[in-house]
Amino acid sequence: MNPGDRPDRDHVVISGIAVEAPGGIDTPSSFWSALADSRELIGPFPRDRGWPIDDLLSLARLDGWGKVCDAGGFLDGAAAFDPAFFGLAPREAIAMDPQQRVGMRVAWKALENSGINPGAIDGEDAGCFIGASPMEYGPRAAEANEHSGYRAVGLAQLGVAGRISHSLGLVGPSMCVDSACASSLSALHLATASVRSGECEWALAGAVCVMGSPLAFYEFSKNNALSTDGHCRSYADDTDGTLWGEGAVVVLIERESRARRLGHRIYGRVLATATNHNGKGRPILVPRAHAQERLIRKTVEMAGIDPAAVGMIEGHGTATRAGDVAELTALQNTYGCAGADPLLGSVKSNAGHAQAAAGMLGLIKLLLAGERGYIPPSLFADNPTTKVDWDRSTLRLATKMQPWEPANGVRYGAVSSFGAGGSNAHAIIAMPVREESDNF
Structure with a gap:
Protein backbone atom coordinates (compact mmCIF):
# COMPACT_ATOMS: atom_id res chain seq x y z
CA MET A 1 0.00 0.00 0.00
CA GLY A 263 -23.92 4.03 0.51
CA HIS A 264 -22.53 6.12 -2.34
CA ARG A 265 -20.41 4.46 -4.99
CA ILE A 266 -16.75 5.47 -4.77
CA TYR A 267 -15.29 6.10 -8.22
CA GLY A 268 -11.93 7.25 -6.95
CA ARG A 269 -9.91 8.86 -4.19
CA VAL A 270 -8.48 12.27 -4.98
CA LEU A 271 -4.99 11.66 -3.63
CA ALA A 272 -3.59 15.03 -4.69
CA THR A 273 -4.28 18.03 -6.89
CA ALA A 274 -1.93 20.91 -7.59
CA THR A 275 -1.70 23.99 -9.79
CA ASN A 276 1.08 26.33 -10.83
CA HIS A 277 1.99 28.93 -13.46
CA ASN A 278 4.59 29.08 -16.20
CA GLY A 279 5.95 32.42 -15.03
CA LYS A 280 7.31 35.06 -17.36
CA GLY A 281 9.82 34.81 -20.18
CA ARG A 282 8.27 33.35 -23.30
CA PRO A 283 4.94 34.50 -24.82
CA ILE A 284 1.93 33.74 -22.63
CA LEU A 285 0.46 31.16 -25.03
CA VAL A 286 3.67 29.11 -25.18
CA PRO A 287 3.68 26.06 -22.83
CA ARG A 288 6.67 25.34 -20.58
CA ALA A 289 7.95 21.80 -20.09
CA HIS A 290 9.89 22.74 -16.95
CA ALA A 291 6.77 24.21 -15.29
CA GLN A 292 4.73 21.11 -16.09
CA GLU A 293 7.50 18.84 -14.81
CA ARG A 294 7.72 20.82 -11.60
CA LEU A 295 3.96 20.53 -11.14
CA ILE A 296 3.91 16.77 -11.72
CA ARG A 297 6.72 16.18 -9.22
CA LYS A 298 4.93 18.31 -6.63
CA THR A 299 1.63 16.45 -7.13
CA VAL A 300 3.31 13.06 -6.83
CA GLU A 301 5.00 14.18 -3.62
CA MET A 302 1.69 15.43 -2.21
CA ALA A 303 -0.01 12.15 -3.14
CA GLY A 304 2.65 10.19 -1.27
CA ILE A 305 2.88 7.47 -3.89
CA ASP A 306 5.58 5.93 -6.03
CA PRO A 307 5.16 7.47 -9.51
CA ALA A 308 5.77 4.00 -10.94
CA ALA A 309 2.33 3.04 -9.58
CA VAL A 310 0.59 5.33 -12.08
CA GLY A 311 -0.57 3.14 -14.95
CA MET A 312 -2.70 5.55 -16.99
CA ILE A 313 -2.07 9.19 -17.78
CA GLU A 314 -4.85 11.23 -19.35
CA GLY A 315 -2.86 14.03 -20.90
CA HIS A 316 -3.75 17.46 -22.19
CA GLY A 317 -2.82 16.63 -25.80
CA THR A 318 -3.91 19.78 -27.62
CA ALA A 319 -2.46 18.53 -30.94
CA THR A 320 -0.36 21.65 -31.31
CA ARG A 321 3.30 21.04 -32.09
CA ALA A 322 4.69 23.15 -29.27
CA GLY A 323 2.11 22.00 -26.73
CA ASP A 324 2.45 18.27 -27.32
CA VAL A 325 6.26 18.31 -27.31
CA ALA A 326 6.45 20.32 -24.07
CA GLU A 327 3.97 17.99 -22.36
CA LEU A 328 5.65 14.81 -23.57
CA THR A 329 9.02 16.09 -22.36
CA ALA A 330 7.64 16.72 -18.87
CA LEU A 331 5.93 13.32 -18.76
CA GLN A 332 9.03 11.49 -19.94
CA ASN A 333 11.10 13.20 -17.26
CA THR A 334 8.69 12.15 -14.51
CA TYR A 335 6.39 9.16 -14.99
CA GLY A 336 8.41 7.89 -17.94
CA CYS A 337 11.55 7.55 -15.80
CA ALA A 338 9.87 6.00 -12.75
CA GLY A 339 10.49 2.38 -13.71
CA ALA A 340 7.05 1.35 -14.99
CA ASP A 341 5.24 1.44 -18.33
CA PRO A 342 2.52 4.12 -18.14
CA LEU A 343 0.11 4.53 -21.05
CA LEU A 344 -0.80 8.01 -22.25
CA GLY A 345 -3.81 9.27 -24.19
CA SER A 346 -6.07 12.26 -24.66
CA VAL A 347 -9.85 12.41 -24.98
CA LYS A 348 -9.32 15.41 -27.27
CA SER A 349 -8.52 12.94 -30.03
CA ASN A 350 -12.13 11.72 -29.75
CA ALA A 351 -14.04 14.92 -29.03
CA GLY A 352 -11.85 17.93 -29.74
CA HIS A 353 -10.51 20.48 -27.29
CA ALA A 354 -13.32 21.36 -24.87
CA GLN A 355 -11.33 24.29 -23.45
CA ALA A 356 -12.45 25.01 -19.86
CA ALA A 357 -14.11 21.56 -19.67
CA ALA A 358 -11.19 19.65 -21.19
CA GLY A 359 -9.62 18.44 -17.95
CA MET A 360 -12.93 17.21 -16.55
CA LEU A 361 -13.67 15.17 -19.67
CA GLY A 362 -10.25 13.61 -19.18
CA LEU A 363 -11.03 12.93 -15.52
CA ILE A 364 -14.27 11.13 -16.39
CA LYS A 365 -12.40 9.04 -18.96
CA LEU A 366 -9.85 8.10 -16.28
CA LEU A 367 -12.53 7.21 -13.70
CA LEU A 368 -14.45 5.03 -16.17
CA ALA A 369 -11.24 3.28 -17.25
CA GLY A 370 -10.43 2.57 -13.61
CA GLU A 371 -13.91 1.26 -12.94
CA ARG A 372 -13.90 -1.07 -15.95
CA GLY A 373 -10.27 -2.13 -15.76
CA TYR A 374 -9.32 -1.17 -19.31
CA ILE A 375 -7.32 1.69 -20.79
CA PRO A 376 -9.05 2.86 -23.98
CA PRO A 377 -7.02 3.82 -27.05
CA SER A 378 -6.12 7.35 -27.96
CA LEU A 379 -6.96 8.06 -31.60
CA PHE A 380 -4.10 8.69 -34.07
CA ALA A 381 -1.63 7.19 -31.55
CA ASP A 382 -0.26 4.78 -34.17
CA ASN A 383 1.74 7.66 -35.65
CA PRO A 384 3.51 9.22 -32.63
CA THR A 385 5.37 12.47 -33.02
CA THR A 386 9.04 12.23 -33.96
CA LYS A 387 9.78 15.51 -32.17
CA VAL A 388 10.63 13.57 -28.98
CA ASP A 389 12.87 10.56 -28.41
CA TRP A 390 10.49 7.83 -27.28
CA ASP A 391 13.36 5.45 -26.49
CA ARG A 392 14.63 7.58 -23.62
CA SER A 393 11.69 6.66 -21.35
CA THR A 394 9.06 3.97 -20.85
CA LEU A 395 6.13 6.31 -21.59
CA ARG A 396 3.97 5.03 -24.45
CA LEU A 397 0.78 6.06 -26.20
CA ALA A 398 -2.32 3.89 -25.73
CA THR A 399 -2.89 2.46 -29.22
CA LYS A 400 -5.47 -0.21 -28.38
CA MET A 401 -7.89 -1.29 -25.66
CA GLN A 402 -5.69 -2.81 -23.01
CA PRO A 403 -6.39 -4.45 -19.63
CA TRP A 404 -5.36 -2.30 -16.67
CA GLU A 405 -4.07 -4.48 -13.86
CA PRO A 406 -4.52 -3.13 -10.31
CA ALA A 407 -1.91 -3.03 -7.58
CA ASN A 408 -3.25 -4.28 -4.24
CA GLY A 409 -6.82 -3.71 -5.42
CA VAL A 410 -6.21 -0.14 -6.63
CA ARG A 411 -5.55 1.48 -10.00
CA TYR A 412 -3.62 4.75 -9.96
CA GLY A 413 -4.03 7.34 -12.70
CA ALA A 414 -3.14 10.94 -13.43
CA VAL A 415 -4.77 13.71 -15.45
CA SER A 416 -3.45 17.06 -16.66
CA SER A 417 -4.82 20.29 -18.04
CA PHE A 418 -2.90 23.38 -19.07
CA GLY A 419 -4.30 26.85 -19.71
CA ALA A 420 -3.56 29.44 -22.38
CA GLY A 421 -2.94 32.02 -19.64
CA GLY A 422 -0.02 29.99 -18.29
CA SER A 423 -1.84 28.04 -15.57
CA ASN A 424 -1.23 24.30 -15.20
CA ALA A 425 -3.18 21.71 -13.19
CA HIS A 426 -2.54 18.06 -12.37
CA ALA A 427 -4.39 15.45 -10.33
CA ILE A 428 -3.60 11.93 -9.13
CA ILE A 429 -6.53 9.58 -8.54
CA ALA A 430 -6.68 6.14 -6.89
CA MET A 431 -9.55 3.97 -8.12
CA PRO A 432 -10.95 0.92 -6.35
CA VAL A 433 -11.40 -2.46 -7.92
CA ARG A 434 -14.98 -3.23 -6.98
CA GLU A 435 -14.40 -6.97 -6.60
CA GLU A 436 -11.57 -6.19 -4.16
CA SER A 437 -13.18 -3.23 -2.42
CA ASP A 438 -12.11 -4.47 1.01
CA ASN A 439 -8.54 -3.56 0.02
CA PHE A 440 -9.61 0.01 -0.69
Whole structure:
Protein backbone atom coordinates (compact mmCIF):
# COMPACT_ATOMS: atom_id res chain seq x y z
CA MET A 1 0.00 0.00 0.00
CA ASN A 2 1.36 3.41 -0.93
CA PRO A 3 1.78 5.78 2.06
CA GLY A 4 -0.50 8.42 0.58
CA ASP A 5 -3.24 5.83 0.10
CA ARG A 6 -3.21 4.32 3.60
CA PRO A 7 -6.55 2.83 4.70
CA ASP A 8 -6.78 4.82 7.96
CA ARG A 9 -6.91 8.16 6.11
CA ASP A 10 -10.35 9.69 5.51
CA HIS A 11 -9.80 10.54 1.86
CA VAL A 12 -11.75 12.96 -0.27
CA VAL A 13 -13.49 10.86 -2.92
CA ILE A 14 -15.52 11.22 -6.08
CA SER A 15 -18.89 9.55 -5.56
CA GLY A 16 -21.11 10.84 -8.36
CA ILE A 17 -20.45 11.69 -12.00
CA ALA A 18 -22.31 13.12 -14.98
CA VAL A 19 -21.15 14.06 -18.46
CA GLU A 20 -22.35 15.56 -21.71
CA ALA A 21 -20.00 15.32 -24.67
CA PRO A 22 -20.15 15.73 -28.45
CA GLY A 23 -21.85 13.11 -30.56
CA GLY A 24 -25.02 13.01 -28.48
CA ILE A 25 -23.21 11.65 -25.39
CA ASP A 26 -25.25 12.34 -22.25
CA THR A 27 -24.44 9.45 -19.87
CA PRO A 28 -21.21 7.96 -18.50
CA SER A 29 -22.00 4.62 -20.13
CA SER A 30 -22.47 6.13 -23.59
CA PHE A 31 -19.25 8.10 -23.12
CA TRP A 32 -17.38 4.93 -22.22
CA SER A 33 -18.82 3.09 -25.23
CA ALA A 34 -17.53 5.82 -27.54
CA LEU A 35 -14.06 5.65 -25.98
CA ALA A 36 -13.93 1.86 -26.04
CA ASP A 37 -15.06 1.77 -29.67
CA SER A 38 -12.46 4.38 -30.71
CA ARG A 39 -15.21 6.64 -32.01
CA GLU A 40 -14.49 10.15 -33.21
CA LEU A 41 -17.24 12.49 -32.01
CA ILE A 42 -16.56 15.33 -34.42
CA GLY A 43 -19.27 16.96 -36.53
CA PRO A 44 -19.91 20.03 -38.69
CA PHE A 45 -20.51 23.52 -37.32
CA PRO A 46 -23.96 23.93 -35.77
CA ARG A 47 -26.33 25.68 -38.16
CA ASP A 48 -28.75 26.87 -35.46
CA ARG A 49 -26.53 29.39 -33.63
CA GLY A 50 -26.45 32.20 -36.19
CA TRP A 51 -22.75 31.76 -36.91
CA PRO A 52 -21.29 33.28 -40.12
CA ILE A 53 -20.32 29.90 -41.54
CA ASP A 54 -19.32 31.14 -44.99
CA ASP A 55 -17.07 33.79 -43.49
CA LEU A 56 -15.45 31.24 -41.16
CA LEU A 57 -14.72 28.79 -43.94
CA SER A 58 -13.14 31.49 -46.12
CA LEU A 59 -10.73 32.94 -43.52
CA ALA A 60 -7.75 31.25 -45.18
CA ARG A 61 -8.17 33.66 -48.09
CA LEU A 62 -6.99 36.46 -45.83
CA ASP A 63 -3.26 37.12 -45.72
CA GLY A 64 -1.70 35.42 -42.69
CA TRP A 65 -4.80 33.48 -41.64
CA GLY A 66 -5.06 29.69 -41.43
CA LYS A 67 -7.65 27.26 -42.74
CA VAL A 68 -10.85 26.66 -40.76
CA CYS A 69 -12.51 23.27 -41.32
CA ASP A 70 -16.24 22.76 -41.01
CA ALA A 71 -15.65 20.58 -37.98
CA GLY A 72 -15.62 20.56 -34.19
CA GLY A 73 -16.84 18.68 -31.15
CA PHE A 74 -20.26 20.23 -30.52
CA LEU A 75 -22.93 19.34 -27.97
CA ASP A 76 -26.16 18.17 -29.58
CA GLY A 77 -28.25 19.30 -26.60
CA ALA A 78 -26.71 22.71 -25.96
CA ALA A 79 -30.04 24.46 -26.62
CA ALA A 80 -32.24 21.92 -24.83
CA PHE A 81 -33.50 23.22 -21.49
CA ASP A 82 -36.69 23.07 -19.42
CA PRO A 83 -36.86 26.41 -17.57
CA ALA A 84 -39.98 25.48 -15.58
CA PHE A 85 -38.19 22.42 -14.16
CA PHE A 86 -35.58 24.74 -12.62
CA GLY A 87 -38.09 27.41 -11.62
CA LEU A 88 -37.10 29.92 -14.29
CA ALA A 89 -39.18 32.09 -16.57
CA PRO A 90 -38.72 31.38 -20.31
CA ARG A 91 -37.41 34.89 -21.00
CA GLU A 92 -34.82 34.58 -18.22
CA ALA A 93 -33.72 31.20 -19.55
CA ILE A 94 -33.28 32.55 -23.08
CA ALA A 95 -31.15 35.42 -21.79
CA MET A 96 -28.88 33.02 -19.89
CA ASP A 97 -25.57 31.89 -21.33
CA PRO A 98 -26.18 28.27 -22.47
CA GLN A 99 -23.24 27.27 -20.28
CA GLN A 100 -25.44 28.01 -17.28
CA ARG A 101 -28.30 25.91 -18.62
CA VAL A 102 -26.08 22.94 -19.45
CA GLY A 103 -24.26 23.23 -16.12
CA MET A 104 -27.52 23.12 -14.16
CA ARG A 105 -28.70 20.07 -16.06
CA VAL A 106 -25.46 18.12 -15.64
CA ALA A 107 -25.18 19.00 -11.93
CA TRP A 108 -28.65 17.53 -11.38
CA LYS A 109 -27.61 14.32 -13.11
CA ALA A 110 -24.41 14.04 -11.06
CA LEU A 111 -26.47 14.12 -7.86
CA GLU A 112 -28.82 11.47 -9.20
CA ASN A 113 -25.84 9.33 -10.17
CA SER A 114 -24.60 9.45 -6.57
CA GLY A 115 -28.01 8.44 -5.19
CA ILE A 116 -28.89 11.90 -3.85
CA ASN A 117 -32.32 13.39 -4.48
CA PRO A 118 -31.53 16.84 -5.98
CA GLY A 119 -34.90 18.14 -4.86
CA ALA A 120 -34.25 17.39 -1.18
CA ILE A 121 -30.96 19.17 -0.41
CA ASP A 122 -32.19 22.73 0.14
CA GLY A 123 -30.06 24.39 2.83
CA GLU A 124 -27.25 21.83 2.82
CA ASP A 125 -23.71 23.00 3.58
CA ALA A 126 -22.44 22.06 0.14
CA GLY A 127 -20.13 23.90 -2.21
CA CYS A 128 -20.15 24.38 -5.96
CA PHE A 129 -16.96 24.97 -7.96
CA ILE A 130 -17.36 25.19 -11.74
CA GLY A 131 -14.72 25.86 -14.38
CA ALA A 132 -15.91 28.05 -17.24
CA SER A 133 -14.57 30.76 -19.51
CA PRO A 134 -16.47 33.69 -21.04
CA MET A 135 -18.21 32.83 -24.30
CA GLU A 136 -20.00 35.44 -26.38
CA TYR A 137 -23.73 34.88 -26.40
CA GLY A 138 -26.69 36.88 -27.66
CA PRO A 139 -26.95 40.60 -28.40
CA ARG A 140 -24.82 43.21 -26.70
CA ALA A 141 -25.67 43.72 -23.05
CA ALA A 142 -25.04 47.47 -23.22
CA GLU A 143 -28.18 48.24 -25.15
CA ALA A 144 -31.92 48.19 -24.52
CA ASN A 145 -33.57 44.99 -25.72
CA GLU A 146 -36.02 42.33 -24.60
CA HIS A 147 -33.30 40.56 -22.59
CA SER A 148 -32.37 43.58 -20.48
CA GLY A 149 -32.79 42.96 -16.76
CA TYR A 150 -31.55 39.38 -17.00
CA ARG A 151 -28.11 39.95 -18.47
CA ALA A 152 -26.14 40.90 -15.33
CA VAL A 153 -26.28 37.32 -14.07
CA GLY A 154 -27.22 35.68 -17.36
CA LEU A 155 -23.91 36.56 -19.02
CA ALA A 156 -21.57 36.41 -16.03
CA GLN A 157 -19.24 33.48 -15.44
CA LEU A 158 -20.30 33.48 -11.79
CA GLY A 159 -23.75 32.58 -13.06
CA VAL A 160 -22.79 28.93 -13.78
CA ALA A 161 -21.92 28.04 -10.18
CA GLY A 162 -24.40 30.55 -8.80
CA ARG A 163 -27.29 29.13 -10.81
CA ILE A 164 -26.48 25.60 -9.66
CA SER A 165 -26.23 26.57 -5.99
CA HIS A 166 -29.36 28.72 -6.22
CA SER A 167 -31.49 26.10 -7.99
CA LEU A 168 -30.50 23.37 -5.51
CA GLY A 169 -30.47 25.55 -2.39
CA LEU A 170 -26.82 24.91 -1.53
CA VAL A 171 -25.40 27.34 1.04
CA GLY A 172 -21.69 26.46 0.93
CA PRO A 173 -19.05 28.27 -1.13
CA SER A 174 -20.04 28.87 -4.75
CA MET A 175 -17.64 30.12 -7.39
CA CYS A 176 -16.73 29.94 -11.04
CA VAL A 177 -13.09 29.29 -11.88
CA ASP A 178 -11.42 30.60 -15.03
CA SER A 179 -7.84 29.58 -15.70
CA ALA A 180 -8.57 28.96 -19.39
CA CYS A 181 -8.05 25.31 -20.36
CA ALA A 182 -6.88 24.48 -16.82
CA SER A 183 -10.19 25.65 -15.35
CA SER A 184 -11.84 22.31 -14.69
CA LEU A 185 -9.00 20.69 -12.75
CA SER A 186 -8.52 24.00 -10.94
CA ALA A 187 -12.18 23.73 -9.88
CA LEU A 188 -11.54 20.16 -8.69
CA HIS A 189 -8.52 21.43 -6.76
CA LEU A 190 -10.57 24.09 -4.96
CA ALA A 191 -13.51 21.77 -4.27
CA THR A 192 -11.25 19.09 -2.81
CA ALA A 193 -9.49 21.63 -0.60
CA SER A 194 -12.83 23.01 0.60
CA VAL A 195 -14.13 19.59 1.63
CA ARG A 196 -10.81 18.53 3.12
CA SER A 197 -10.59 21.68 5.26
CA GLY A 198 -14.17 21.36 6.49
CA GLU A 199 -15.33 24.55 4.78
CA CYS A 200 -18.22 22.51 3.39
CA GLU A 201 -19.48 18.98 3.97
CA TRP A 202 -19.55 18.05 0.31
CA ALA A 203 -19.25 19.81 -3.02
CA LEU A 204 -20.01 19.71 -6.70
CA ALA A 205 -16.98 20.21 -8.92
CA GLY A 206 -17.12 20.49 -12.65
CA ALA A 207 -16.73 22.47 -15.82
CA VAL A 208 -18.73 23.46 -18.85
CA CYS A 209 -17.92 24.78 -22.30
CA VAL A 210 -20.57 25.78 -24.82
CA MET A 211 -19.45 28.12 -27.58
CA GLY A 212 -21.99 30.89 -27.96
CA SER A 213 -19.91 32.29 -30.80
CA PRO A 214 -17.08 31.02 -33.04
CA LEU A 215 -14.61 33.42 -31.40
CA ALA A 216 -12.07 30.65 -30.68
CA PHE A 217 -11.98 29.60 -34.33
CA TYR A 218 -11.22 33.16 -35.45
CA GLU A 219 -8.47 33.58 -32.85
CA PHE A 220 -6.67 30.34 -33.68
CA SER A 221 -7.11 30.81 -37.41
CA LYS A 222 -5.20 34.07 -37.08
CA ASN A 223 -2.55 32.22 -35.03
CA ASN A 224 -2.41 29.39 -37.61
CA ALA A 225 -2.93 26.89 -34.80
CA LEU A 226 -6.09 25.10 -36.00
CA SER A 227 -6.26 21.60 -37.43
CA THR A 228 -6.34 21.77 -41.22
CA ASP A 229 -8.12 18.45 -41.70
CA GLY A 230 -10.85 18.52 -39.03
CA HIS A 231 -9.21 16.05 -36.64
CA CYS A 232 -7.51 16.53 -33.28
CA ARG A 233 -4.37 14.41 -33.64
CA SER A 234 -3.04 14.45 -30.08
CA TYR A 235 0.67 13.53 -29.89
CA ALA A 236 0.73 12.48 -33.56
CA ASP A 237 3.53 13.23 -35.99
CA ASP A 238 1.15 14.69 -38.59
CA THR A 239 -0.60 17.05 -36.21
CA ASP A 240 -0.77 20.68 -37.25
CA GLY A 241 -3.22 22.26 -34.83
CA THR A 242 -6.05 21.81 -32.38
CA LEU A 243 -9.77 21.40 -33.03
CA TRP A 244 -12.26 23.11 -30.73
CA GLY A 245 -14.95 21.23 -28.90
CA GLU A 246 -17.52 21.48 -26.12
CA GLY A 247 -18.48 19.46 -23.07
CA ALA A 248 -19.79 19.48 -19.53
CA VAL A 249 -18.88 17.36 -16.51
CA VAL A 250 -19.89 17.57 -12.84
CA VAL A 251 -18.68 15.26 -10.08
CA LEU A 252 -19.63 14.93 -6.42
CA ILE A 253 -16.81 15.41 -3.88
CA GLU A 254 -17.09 14.23 -0.26
CA ARG A 255 -15.22 12.47 2.53
CA GLU A 256 -14.87 8.72 2.11
CA SER A 257 -16.42 8.10 5.52
CA ARG A 258 -19.52 10.05 4.48
CA ALA A 259 -19.74 8.26 1.14
CA ARG A 260 -19.57 4.86 2.79
CA ARG A 261 -22.08 5.83 5.49
CA LEU A 262 -24.59 6.95 2.85
CA GLY A 263 -23.92 4.03 0.51
CA HIS A 264 -22.53 6.12 -2.34
CA ARG A 265 -20.41 4.46 -4.99
CA ILE A 266 -16.75 5.47 -4.77
CA TYR A 267 -15.29 6.10 -8.22
CA GLY A 268 -11.93 7.25 -6.95
CA ARG A 269 -9.91 8.86 -4.19
CA VAL A 270 -8.48 12.27 -4.98
CA LEU A 271 -4.99 11.66 -3.63
CA ALA A 272 -3.59 15.03 -4.69
CA THR A 273 -4.28 18.03 -6.89
CA ALA A 274 -1.93 20.91 -7.59
CA THR A 275 -1.70 23.99 -9.79
CA ASN A 276 1.08 26.33 -10.83
CA HIS A 277 1.99 28.93 -13.46
CA ASN A 278 4.59 29.08 -16.20
CA GLY A 279 5.95 32.42 -15.03
CA LYS A 280 7.31 35.06 -17.36
CA GLY A 281 9.82 34.81 -20.18
CA ARG A 282 8.27 33.35 -23.30
CA PRO A 283 4.94 34.50 -24.82
CA ILE A 284 1.93 33.74 -22.63
CA LEU A 285 0.46 31.16 -25.03
CA VAL A 286 3.67 29.11 -25.18
CA PRO A 287 3.68 26.06 -22.83
CA ARG A 288 6.67 25.34 -20.58
CA ALA A 289 7.95 21.80 -20.09
CA HIS A 290 9.89 22.74 -16.95
CA ALA A 291 6.77 24.21 -15.29
CA GLN A 292 4.73 21.11 -16.09
CA GLU A 293 7.50 18.84 -14.81
CA ARG A 294 7.72 20.82 -11.60
CA LEU A 295 3.96 20.53 -11.14
CA ILE A 296 3.91 16.77 -11.72
CA ARG A 297 6.72 16.18 -9.22
CA LYS A 298 4.93 18.31 -6.63
CA THR A 299 1.63 16.45 -7.13
CA VAL A 300 3.31 13.06 -6.83
CA GLU A 301 5.00 14.18 -3.62
CA MET A 302 1.69 15.43 -2.21
CA ALA A 303 -0.01 12.15 -3.14
CA GLY A 304 2.65 10.19 -1.27
CA ILE A 305 2.88 7.47 -3.89
CA ASP A 306 5.58 5.93 -6.03
CA PRO A 307 5.16 7.47 -9.51
CA ALA A 308 5.77 4.00 -10.94
CA ALA A 309 2.33 3.04 -9.58
CA VAL A 310 0.59 5.33 -12.08
CA GLY A 311 -0.57 3.14 -14.95
CA MET A 312 -2.70 5.55 -16.99
CA ILE A 313 -2.07 9.19 -17.78
CA GLU A 314 -4.85 11.23 -19.35
CA GLY A 315 -2.86 14.03 -20.90
CA HIS A 316 -3.75 17.46 -22.19
CA GLY A 317 -2.82 16.63 -25.80
CA THR A 318 -3.91 19.78 -27.62
CA ALA A 319 -2.46 18.53 -30.94
CA THR A 320 -0.36 21.65 -31.31
CA ARG A 321 3.30 21.04 -32.09
CA ALA A 322 4.69 23.15 -29.27
CA GLY A 323 2.11 22.00 -26.73
CA ASP A 324 2.45 18.27 -27.32
CA VAL A 325 6.26 18.31 -27.31
CA ALA A 326 6.45 20.32 -24.07
CA GLU A 327 3.97 17.99 -22.36
CA LEU A 328 5.65 14.81 -23.57
CA THR A 329 9.02 16.09 -22.36
CA ALA A 330 7.64 16.72 -18.87
CA LEU A 331 5.93 13.32 -18.76
CA GLN A 332 9.03 11.49 -19.94
CA ASN A 333 11.10 13.20 -17.26
CA THR A 334 8.69 12.15 -14.51
CA TYR A 335 6.39 9.16 -14.99
CA GLY A 336 8.41 7.89 -17.94
CA CYS A 337 11.55 7.55 -15.80
CA ALA A 338 9.87 6.00 -12.75
CA GLY A 339 10.49 2.38 -13.71
CA ALA A 340 7.05 1.35 -14.99
CA ASP A 341 5.24 1.44 -18.33
CA PRO A 342 2.52 4.12 -18.14
CA LEU A 343 0.11 4.53 -21.05
CA LEU A 344 -0.80 8.01 -22.25
CA GLY A 345 -3.81 9.27 -24.19
CA SER A 346 -6.07 12.26 -24.66
CA VAL A 347 -9.85 12.41 -24.98
CA LYS A 348 -9.32 15.41 -27.27
CA SER A 349 -8.52 12.94 -30.03
CA ASN A 350 -12.13 11.72 -29.75
CA ALA A 351 -14.04 14.92 -29.03
CA GLY A 352 -11.85 17.93 -29.74
CA HIS A 353 -10.51 20.48 -27.29
CA ALA A 354 -13.32 21.36 -24.87
CA GLN A 355 -11.33 24.29 -23.45
CA ALA A 356 -12.45 25.01 -19.86
CA ALA A 357 -14.11 21.56 -19.67
CA ALA A 358 -11.19 19.65 -21.19
CA GLY A 359 -9.62 18.44 -17.95
CA MET A 360 -12.93 17.21 -16.55
CA LEU A 361 -13.67 15.17 -19.67
CA GLY A 362 -10.25 13.61 -19.18
CA LEU A 363 -11.03 12.93 -15.52
CA ILE A 364 -14.27 11.13 -16.39
CA LYS A 365 -12.40 9.04 -18.96
CA LEU A 366 -9.85 8.10 -16.28
CA LEU A 367 -12.53 7.21 -13.70
CA LEU A 368 -14.45 5.03 -16.17
CA ALA A 369 -11.24 3.28 -17.25
CA GLY A 370 -10.43 2.57 -13.61
CA GLU A 371 -13.91 1.26 -12.94
CA ARG A 372 -13.90 -1.07 -15.95
CA GLY A 373 -10.27 -2.13 -15.76
CA TYR A 374 -9.32 -1.17 -19.31
CA ILE A 375 -7.32 1.69 -20.79
CA PRO A 376 -9.05 2.86 -23.98
CA PRO A 377 -7.02 3.82 -27.05
CA SER A 378 -6.12 7.35 -27.96
CA LEU A 379 -6.96 8.06 -31.60
CA PHE A 380 -4.10 8.69 -34.07
CA ALA A 381 -1.63 7.19 -31.55
CA ASP A 382 -0.26 4.78 -34.17
CA ASN A 383 1.74 7.66 -35.65
CA PRO A 384 3.51 9.22 -32.63
CA THR A 385 5.37 12.47 -33.02
CA THR A 386 9.04 12.23 -33.96
CA LYS A 387 9.78 15.51 -32.17
CA VAL A 388 10.63 13.57 -28.98
CA ASP A 389 12.87 10.56 -28.41
CA TRP A 390 10.49 7.83 -27.28
CA ASP A 391 13.36 5.45 -26.49
CA ARG A 392 14.63 7.58 -23.62
CA SER A 393 11.69 6.66 -21.35
CA THR A 394 9.06 3.97 -20.85
CA LEU A 395 6.13 6.31 -21.59
CA ARG A 396 3.97 5.03 -24.45
CA LEU A 397 0.78 6.06 -26.20
CA ALA A 398 -2.32 3.89 -25.73
CA THR A 399 -2.89 2.46 -29.22
CA LYS A 400 -5.47 -0.21 -28.38
CA MET A 401 -7.89 -1.29 -25.66
CA GLN A 402 -5.69 -2.81 -23.01
CA PRO A 403 -6.39 -4.45 -19.63
CA TRP A 404 -5.36 -2.30 -16.67
CA GLU A 405 -4.07 -4.48 -13.86
CA PRO A 406 -4.52 -3.13 -10.31
CA ALA A 407 -1.91 -3.03 -7.58
CA ASN A 408 -3.25 -4.28 -4.24
CA GLY A 409 -6.82 -3.71 -5.42
CA VAL A 410 -6.21 -0.14 -6.63
CA ARG A 411 -5.55 1.48 -10.00
CA TYR A 412 -3.62 4.75 -9.96
CA GLY A 413 -4.03 7.34 -12.70
CA ALA A 414 -3.14 10.94 -13.43
CA VAL A 415 -4.77 13.71 -15.45
CA SER A 416 -3.45 17.06 -16.66
CA SER A 417 -4.82 20.29 -18.04
CA PHE A 418 -2.90 23.38 -19.07
CA GLY A 419 -4.30 26.85 -19.71
CA ALA A 420 -3.56 29.44 -22.38
CA GLY A 421 -2.94 32.02 -19.64
CA GLY A 422 -0.02 29.99 -18.29
CA SER A 423 -1.84 28.04 -15.57
CA ASN A 424 -1.23 24.30 -15.20
CA ALA A 425 -3.18 21.71 -13.19
CA HIS A 426 -2.54 18.06 -12.37
CA ALA A 427 -4.39 15.45 -10.33
CA ILE A 428 -3.60 11.93 -9.13
CA ILE A 429 -6.53 9.58 -8.54
CA ALA A 430 -6.68 6.14 -6.89
CA MET A 431 -9.55 3.97 -8.12
CA PRO A 432 -10.95 0.92 -6.35
CA VAL A 433 -11.40 -2.46 -7.92
CA ARG A 434 -14.98 -3.23 -6.98
CA GLU A 435 -14.40 -6.97 -6.60
CA GLU A 436 -11.57 -6.19 -4.16
CA SER A 437 -13.18 -3.23 -2.42
CA ASP A 438 -12.11 -4.47 1.01
CA ASN A 439 -8.54 -3.56 0.02
CA PHE A 440 -9.61 0.01 -0.69
